[in-house]
Each structure stands twice: as structure tokens, then as C-alpha cells.
Amino acid sequence: MSDYRNIIHQGLWQNNPGLVQLLGLCPLLATSSTMTNALGLGFATMLVLVSTNLVVSLIRSQVPNEIRIPIFVMVIAAVVTAIEQLMQAYTYQLYQSLGIFIPLIVTNCIVIGRAEAFASKNPLLPSIVDGLMMGLGFTLVLFLLGTCRELLGQGTLFDGAEALFGPWATVLRVEVFKTESHFLLAILPPGAFMVLGFLIAAKNAVDARQKSRQVQTAGITRARVTHVASNETSAG
Amino acid sequence: MSFRIASSPHHHSQQHTSVLMQKVILACLPGIACQVYFFGYGVLLQLVLAIITAWASEALVLRLRQKPVLPRLKDHSAMLTAVLLAVSIPAFAPWWIIVLGTAFAIIIVKQLYGGLGHNLFNPAMAAYVFLLVSFPQQMTSWLPPLTLQAQQQQVLDPVCAVFTDFSCAGYSLTQLKTDIDGMTMATPLDTLKTDLSTGKTISESLQQPVFDSIGGLGWNYVNLAFLIGGLWLLQQKVIQWRIPLAVLGSLGLCSLIGYLIDPDLHASPLFHLLSGGTMLAAFFIATDPVSASTTLRGRLYYGALIGLLIYLIRSFGGFPDAVAFAVMLANLAVPLIDYYSRPRTYGHKPKGSY
Structure with missing residues (x-):
């Protein structure tokens, strides 16, 4: 069980694809201009990750080591094609606004990275969990980035959510503040780089704070041990 | 009698950062005066806003970085950044433009890279690009020289324009940019x-x-004034x-x-x-x-x-x-x-x- 907990921790925090591995930056920065686009691409990537990890883990003993990479790429390409067709069928608006970035999931380094580094060496269930958690970690970062950029850029939340969730989702749209001059930088790619930089800095700051707290607690336990020891000696 | 033994170089330049920065700011004065003469005193308002913002954001970041605030503020580098940005943006731009820009210049372009001496880009110009890319409309609303403006500029007009987007009589910037023949300039x-x-x-x-x-009315004198300031800087080494x-x-x-x-x-x-x-x-x-x-x-x-x-x-x-x-x-x-x-x-x- 602790094994799965480790996988979850790795995917969501310790080894987060968006904040630590910095893989898949191209879609991360290009499609995170609104929350809806970010969520759409995040879900698609997550689905691809789970499916490819599943397939790769199943065939891992049959694949000759020398040609494993081309085979993984073919698996990924097949899965991405299927998902692209699905998105075209069910979320056509989102499919149009994400454009080239759906087929480009094939080239997303996280997908091939997890297939090579994890799924090709681990049994089925851990591989699926790993794909799910890596995908979720990526989606969360995308979602956060999309939230910041949409809020800064146009002052709204969930603008155009109906493209992803269907017509009922228009109620999700929140206009936080109204502005005549949009803050264009947040919507343009340089803004994405800056916001991502701040997110990474925030994550590092949280890690550093945790580390300093751990050191402190370690100091306290040592003090208690010596105290107990001195008690014993006095009793003895 | 004791001799102080020091290694070379024995001849030092006596110019410290703060003196250099002060001189550069002084050298900007003819150009600023020229801008005021041709375009109204809006640029002075922008200067004041920029300098206040620069000091405040510099102090804030230095506080966060747990560094001494006063010695850094006294080197006048933040003030110079503020001055350079203020003279490059339109004199009638709304107040939040210059405040955002200066804060960006100091906090992100200068301090996040490690403070004075570590910045990759010129802070004032990076902030100018940031503003131009983000708010193209406000950043290109330059008024024509005073002599060409259809509406006579009132005494309080720059204040009104900077803080409310409209002149005191209620004209928008686009109307102010229009000349006597109704052409936008x-x-x-x-x-x-x-x-x-x-x-x-x-x-x-x-x-x-x-x-x-020769060239743009007013602009060539502004440029000549900056040239004079620049030549003085050269002369001062x-x-x-x-x-x-x-x-x-x-x-x-x-x-x-x-x-x-x-x-x-x-x-x-x-x-x-x-x-x-x-x-x-x-x-x-x-x-x-x-x-x-x-x-x-x-x-x-x-x-x-x-x-x-x-x-x-x-x-x-x-x-x-x-x-x-x-x-x-x-x-x-x-x-x-x-x-x-x-x-x-x-x-x-x-x-x-x-």
C-alpha cells in the first residue's frame, strides 16, 4: 500500500511533471490561457497517460529491448489518434480551440517518459496508478496556470466551460471583475512563462519550509531521548 | 608615521554608484524640461508616480529578501529606472500604467534576478515592452504638441487625464488627440x-x-535636449x-x-x-x-x-x-x-x- 502512496506522492508533488520534471512545457504554456482549455488538454493527456501505461505494461515482456522506443511511440500515437477522434465527436468546440495541441500530445515527453521509465518495468496496476497520478499532477498544474492567466487576463473564471462540459456549464462562468483593457500579457505566452515560474517558486518555498520544520522536529526528539536517558541513569 | 601598504590599483575612481546614478538623473533634466514645454506637465506627474512606486516596490522586495533597505534605496538605481520609464510612456497615460510598469521593472526584472548588477535586461525597457504588449491602446496614446491641440489644455487637465482617463472638461483621450480639422494625430x-x-x-x-x-514637431527638440544631457554625461566620464x-x-x-x-x-x-x-x-x-x-x-x-x-x-x-x-x-x-x-x-x- 505504501508503494501506491509513494506513486501518488511522486505524481502529484515530489516529481510533478509540470513543476519538477518540466516536461510537456509546450502544451502546458500554449493551452493554459483559459481554465477550460487547460482542463480539456489536461484530461486528454491524463487519458493518454493511463491508456499508454496500461498497454505498455501489458506488452512489456514481449517487446524486444532494442526496438522498444518505436513500439512505445506507435502505441502512444494510436491512443492519441483515438482520443482526438473522441474529442472531435463529443467536444467539438474544445477540439477546435485546442487545435494542433491534441495531436501534439504524441510528442509530449511525459507520455513517452512514463512509458519508458515506469510502465515498461512495472506490473499492470501500479502502471495505471502511475499514469493516472502523473496525468492528474499535470492537469492540476495546467488548471492552476489556466486559472491564474484567465483571472489576470480577462477577469473571468470558467469562460467557455460549455465547450468542455456541455450547455449546462454556462452557469459556471464567473466574472470576477470587469475591465475594458484586458491584461494581454497574461494571455500571451510570456505571461505563461512568468506564472509558471511563480508556481515553481511557490512549490520550492513550500518544500523548503517543510524541510526546515523537519529539522526542527528532529532536534526536539533528540532532546527528549537524552532526557529519558538521563532519567534512566539517575534511576539506575 | 605609518605607511598604509595596499596592493594595486593605486588610483581609484572616486565615483560611487549613487553619484553616477545621480548624474544620469540630472542629465535627464533638459529632456524632461523639453517634454514638459511641448507636451504639458503630465510627464512630471508620471515621474512622481513612478519614483514613489519604485521606492515602495524596492523596499518591499528588499524586506522580503531580508536585506537592508536604506543603503539600496540611497544608490538611486531604482529612481533612475523610474525616471527612464516615466519619460518613455505617454504623458497622459492612466496612472495604473506607470504604477504597474515600474513595479514590474523593479520587482520582476531587477530584484527577482538578484538586484542591482544582476539583471539580464534593462529594467525600464523590459517594463516598457511589458506595458506595450499588455496595453497597446494606452501605450500609444501620445498627444500632439500643445500648439496643435484643438482643445486648449487647462491647468488641471493632466491631473484629470492621468487619474480619470478624461480631461477635466470631460473629453476622452481620443478626442484630445484630434486636431482642429478633426483628424486624429x-x-x-x-x-x-x-x-x-x-x-x-x-x-x-x-x-x-x-x-x-526636419522631423517631428517638438520631438526633435526633446531629442536634442537628451543629446545635450548625454554629452554632459560623456564629459563627466x-x-x-x-x-x-x-x-x-x-x-x-x-x-x-x-x-x-x-x-x-x-x-x-x-x-x-x-x-x-x-x-x-x-x-x-x-x-x-x-x-x-x-x-x-x-x-x-x-x-x-x-x-x-x-x-x-x-x-x-x-x-x-x-x-x-x-x-x-x-x-x-x-x-x-x-x-x-x-x-x-x-x-x-x-x-x-x-
Whole structure:
């Protein structure tokens, strides 16, 4: 069980694809201009990750080591094609606004990275969990980035959510503040780089704070041990 | 009697950072005065807002970084950044433009890279690009010189415009930009670009009221004033001649080539040298010791690159003036320039000769 907990921790925090591995930056920065686009691409990537990890883990003993990479790429390409067709069928608006970035999931380094580094060496269930958690970690970062950029850029939340969730989702749209001059930088790619930089800095700051707290607690336990020891000696 | 034994160099330059910065700010004064004379005192308002914001954001970040605040504020570098940004944005731009821009310059471009001496880009120009990209409409709302404005500027108009977006009588900026004949007026460089795109020749475009015999009305005096300030800086040895000369020389040469090829489509060298922010860029912005090249030969390359880029973007790019983009691109090239222009170490043979 602790094994799965480790996988979850790795995917969501310790080894987060968006904040630590910095893989898949191209879609991360290009499609995170609104929350809806970010969520759409995040879900698609997550689905691809789970499916490819599943397939790769199943065939891992049959694949000759020398040609494993081309085979993984073919698996990924097949899965991405299927998902692209699905998105075209069910979320056509989102499919149009994400454009080239759906087929480009094939080239997303996280997908091939997890297939090579994890799924090709681990049994089925851990591989699926790993794909799910890596995908979720990526989606969360995308979602956060999309939230910041949409809020800064146009002052709204969930603008155009109906493209992803269907017509009922228009109620999700929140206009936080109204502005005549949009803050264009947040919507343009340089803004994405800056916001991502701040997110990474925030994550590092949280890690550093945790580390300093751990050191402190370690100091306290040592003090208690010596105290107990001195008690014993006095009793003895 | 005791002798103090110190190693070389024995001759020190007595100019500290704060003195240098003070001198650069002083040298800006003629240019600022000229802007006030031609465009109203809005620029002074922008200056005050910018300096207050710069001090506040510098103090805030230094506090967060747990560094001493006062010694850093006293070196006047934040104030210089604020001054350079304030003179480059339109005098009637709304107050939040300059506040956002200055905070961006100090917090993100300067302090996040490690503070004074560590910034990759010139903070004022990076902030200018940031503002121009984010708020193109406000950043291009330059008013024509006072003499051409249809509405007589009232005493409180700059205050009203900066804080409410409207003049005290309730005219919007677009209305204020309109001349007596109901034509909207832009800056000289902008007018020239628009006219060329509609098929007019340079000499036809120069008939417009925003031009006088040499270049943009008012703008050429502003540029001359910055030139005077820059020459004083040279005389005071605050800056060296290489970068300004390279910028002006390269811009002049490029525009001369264009002018000789077709004077109907390319403005004269004198027009280029006295338009927009040329002099400000050559003497005050490109010479920033932190983000410019550090080798002697490199400074020539760096300045020439800025001049070339200014000419290329002005003539063929999408924006009317190009100083900020040119300086930022050249800043990016500085590590490369420095690497290839390292001076020969004394006693070593030049590279490649055996």
C-alpha cells in the first residue's frame, strides 16, 4: 500500500511533471490561457497517460529491448489518434480551440517518459496508478496556470466551460471583475512563462519550509531521548 | 608615521554608484524640461508616480529578501529606472500604467534576478515592452504638441487625464488627440508609418502638421535636449563614447543607405536620429552598465546591433518606434558578444596565430 502512496506522492508533488520534471512545457504554456482549455488538454493527456501505461505494461515482456522506443511511440500515437477522434465527436468546440495541441500530445515527453521509465518495468496496476497520478499532477498544474492567466487576463473564471462540459456549464462562468483593457500579457505566452515560474517558486518555498520544520522536529526528539536517558541513569 | 601598504590599483575612481546614478538623473533634466514645454506637465506627474512606486516596490522586495533597505534605496538605481520609464510612456497615460510598469521593472526584472548588477535586461525597457504588449491602446496614446491641440489644455487637465482617463472638461483621450480639422494625430514616427502604408511618399507625409522642417514637431527638440544631457554625461566620464557612437552611427548609416536607395520610401538619417527615443536610447538606456556589453570591442558591436535593430523595426516592423525591443534583443546577445570579444591577455598570442 505504501508503494501506491509513494506513486501518488511522486505524481502529484515530489516529481510533478509540470513543476519538477518540466516536461510537456509546450502544451502546458500554449493551452493554459483559459481554465477550460487547460482542463480539456489536461484530461486528454491524463487519458493518454493511463491508456499508454496500461498497454505498455501489458506488452512489456514481449517487446524486444532494442526496438522498444518505436513500439512505445506507435502505441502512444494510436491512443492519441483515438482520443482526438473522441474529442472531435463529443467536444467539438474544445477540439477546435485546442487545435494542433491534441495531436501534439504524441510528442509530449511525459507520455513517452512514463512509458519508458515506469510502465515498461512495472506490473499492470501500479502502471495505471502511475499514469493516472502523473496525468492528474499535470492537469492540476495546467488548471492552476489556466486559472491564474484567465483571472489576470480577462477577469473571468470558467469562460467557455460549455465547450468542455456541455450547455449546462454556462452557469459556471464567473466574472470576477470587469475591465475594458484586458491584461494581454497574461494571455500571451510570456505571461505563461512568468506564472509558471511563480508556481515553481511557490512549490520550492513550500518544500523548503517543510524541510526546515523537519529539522526542527528532529532536534526536539533528540532532546527528549537524552532526557529519558538521563532519567534512566539517575534511576539506575 | 605609518605607511598604509595596499596592493594595486593605486588610483581609484572616486565615483560611487549613487553619484553616477545621480548624474544620469540630472542629465535627464533638459529632456524632461523639453517634454514638459511641448507636451504639458503630465510627464512630471508620471515621474512622481513612478519614483514613489519604485521606492515602495524596492523596499518591499528588499524586506522580503531580508536585506537592508536604506543603503539600496540611497544608490538611486531604482529612481533612475523610474525616471527612464516615466519619460518613455505617454504623458497622459492612466496612472495604473506607470504604477504597474515600474513595479514590474523593479520587482520582476531587477530584484527577482538578484538586484542591482544582476539583471539580464534593462529594467525600464523590459517594463516598457511589458506595458506595450499588455496595453497597446494606452501605450500609444501620445498627444500632439500643445500648439496643435484643438482643445486648449487647462491647468488641471493632466491631473484629470492621468487619474480619470478624461480631461477635466470631460473629453476622452481620443478626442484630445484630434486636431482642429478633426483628424486624429499620432506621433511623427507613427504618422509616417501609416502614411507610407497608404501609398504616400515621405515628402507628402512630411506636409502633415505633426512635422516641421526636419522631423517631428517638438520631438526633435526633446531629442536634442537628451543629446545635450548625454554629452554632459560623456564629459563627466559617467558613460563612455563607444556605445552611444555605435548606436547613432549604425542607425545613421542604415538610414543613409535606405535614403540613398529611395528617398521617397525611407526617411532621412536626420529624421531617424531626432525622432522617437533615439537620443534617450543612445545615451541613457543602451549605456546601462549592467545589461550592456562589458568589453571595449563588445560595446561597439552591442551599440551597432541596437542601431541596426532600431532601423529595421522602425522601417519594416509592426511598431512605430523600436528602442525598447532593440535594447532587449541586444541585451540577450550580450553574453555572446562578451564571449567573442574578450580582449587578448597581455603576453598571450592572439587566437589562431602560432
